[in-house]
Amino acid sequence: MVVEVVSRTNSLTDIRDKLHDYPRMGVPLYVVVDPRKDKKTVTVHSDPSAGPDGIRFRKAVPYAFGDTVIAGRWTLDTSSLKSYPADW
Structure with missing residues (x-):
């Protein structure tokens, strides 16, 4: 399992690029913590398998x-997670 916190300045790397790379590397679970003020989410990506669009989390x-x-x-208890400060 890989758990990552979305970077404030380069969120597309975590949300888009790594989402496609990790299943091809054999990572079975990818947990993305997005603490940006407008998001505040945790997404669990799983079930990597091949399909018409290649190996992806399904x-x-x-x-x-x-x-x-x-x-x-x-x-995972997320009750104490904090979002990025508004002035970041």
Whole structure:
């Protein structure tokens, strides 16, 4: 499993690029924590498999900050996660 916090300045790398790279590397779970003020989400990407568009994660489950996140055999408490400050 890979867990990453979305970069404030380069969010597309985590949200788009790595989302396509990790399943091809054999990573079974990719958890993306997005603390930007307008998002505040945790998304669990799973079930990598081949399809007409190549090897991709086939399942994505979104959670809000404060939810209990299920990622494979792990449970993540997100109640104390913080968003990026407004002045960043």
